[in-house]
Amino acid sequence: MDYQAFFKDALDTLRDQGNYRVFAELERHCGAFPRATARGGQTADVTIWCSNDYLGMGQHPKVLGAMHGALDRCGAGAGGTRNISGTTHDHVQLERELADLHGKAAALIFTSGYVSNWAALGTLAGRIPDCVVLSDALNHASMIEGIRHSKAERMIWKHNDLDDLETKLASLPHDRPKLIAFESVYSMDGDIAPIAEICDLADKYNAMTYLDEVHAVGLYGPRGGGIAEQEGLMDRITVIEGTLGKAFGVMGGYIAASVELCDFVRSFASGFIFTTALPPAVAAGAAASIRHLKQSGAERARHRTTVAKVRAGLEALGIPHVDNPSHIIPVMVGDPVKCKYISDVLLRDHGIYIQPINYPTVPKGTERLRITPSPVHSQTDIDHLIAALAALWEQCQLARLPLAAQ
Numbered sequence: 001m002d003y004q005a006f007f008k009d010a011l012d013t014l015r016d017q018g019n020y021r022v023f024a025e026l027e028r029h030c031g032a033f034p035r036a037t038a039r040g041g042q043t044a045d046v047t048i049w050c051s052n053d054y055l056g057m058g059q060h061p062k063v064l065g066a067m068h069g070a071l072d073r074c075g076a077g078a079g080g081t082r083n084i085s086g087t088t089h090d091h092v093q094l095e096r097e098l099a100d101l102h103g104k105a106a107a108l109i110f111t112s113g114y115v116s117n118w119a120a121l122g123t124l125a126g127r128i129p130d131c132v133v134l135s136d137a138l139n140h141a142s143m144i145e146g147i148r149h150s151k152a153e154r155m156i157w158k159h160n161d162l163d164d165l166e167t168k169l170a171s172l173p174h175d176r177p178k179l180i181a182f183e184s185v186y187s188m189d190g191d192i193a194p195i196a197e198i199c200d201l202a203d204k205y206n207a208m209t210y211l212d213e214v215h216a217v218g219l220y221g222p223r224g225g226g227i228a229e230q231e232g233l234m235d236r237i238t239v240i241e242g243t244l245g246k247a248f249g250v251m252g253g254y255i256a257a258s259v260e261l262c263d264f265v266r267s268f269a270s271g272f273i274f275t276t277a278l279p280p281a282v283a284a285g286a287a288a289s290i291r292h293l294k295q296s297g298a299e300r301a302r303h304r305t306t307v308a309k310v311r312a313g314l315e316a317l318g319i320p321h322v323d324n325p326s327h328i329i330p331v332m333v334g335d336p337v338k339c340k341y342i343s344d345v346l347l348r349d350h351g352i353y354i355q356p357i358n359y360p361t362v363p364k365g366t367e368r369l370r371i372t373p374s375p376v377h378s379q380t381d382i383d384h385l386i387a388a389l390a391a392l393w394e395q396c397q398l399a400r401l402p403l404a405a406q
């Protein structure tokens, strides 16, 4: 076999379909985020409008101070898996911080949110005898891979559809083990699951619940515990999963649950056991970020204000965007070529970086620009963004919504 030709053909097919991914090479400016320098080709100053560092915590002085401190105290890496010399004081403190954040008895950290979903779902569904996983149709790839890896029976219920979930639950024997896996904020549409009602169904049909709060932790709830905290539901969820890489601004993933469940995953999950622990500095930075956001609501308040201003700007111009209750603003383009073109021109002519979101990340015909405002975007940044989008909507002759009567 001509291996190189095979690789090239596969990539050419991807390109022909418009699905080939091109990365923007950025250098973030610490202390001045969302400002960055785009490199690789012509160098340009850009404002990032699509980061998952939702609150700018990646440059927060407390986070940086904790990381510098741990780096100087402990050095670069953890030096081993958690079992073999890699469990440091910083890891243990971070797990305590996370358990407390979610009102759970324990927490367990992983090297990323992806790994936490893959390892925890794979282990729970794989080792609980005869377990059935009821998985929301729009669950993240890391959950899907974890469920697949478990080899457990899987039932996919229609996205956020309680009737469909109940029909599927009711079709199963009452005492058969069941795990309902879903997210709180879905990252592409920014819609939010009916968590209380899903918990009601879980109680009625004797199921465990596994909630991915990756796009909500740090952002919602009085202490940043997520949507479940905001709605007073944390104690009803069996497993809360989150990331340290988005609103907390650092890196890593975790689950928070009972002592027994966390100990079970710690003891049986290959993806936890056989990999080097996070660097202590990363754990210390994440812990500082969580600690700060537990007692400070200022970032969340400013975040909500910026999101509202961007939405109002889009509405005033009739630029179509998904109306949802979250911080994610999907601006709908509905055409892959135009979506990529708008993104390219925003970067080239306006110094605005927004990654186009095309198929297969979203269904064909729903291509979009996913805007994520942060508390560190200024009014000037917002005005500049709205003006650039207005010019491009005109130029590309994209549909506008009828303006509300003045």
Ligand SMILES: *Cc1c(COP(=O)(O)O)cnc(C)c1O
Binding pocket: 112, 113, 114, 115, 117, 140, 142, 183, 187, 212, 214, 215, 243, 244, 245, 246, 252, 253
């Ligand atoms: C980003 C994401 C993850 C993975 O988290 P990482 O820490 O980036 O690996 C898991 N679930 C959802 C819904 C995500 O969007």
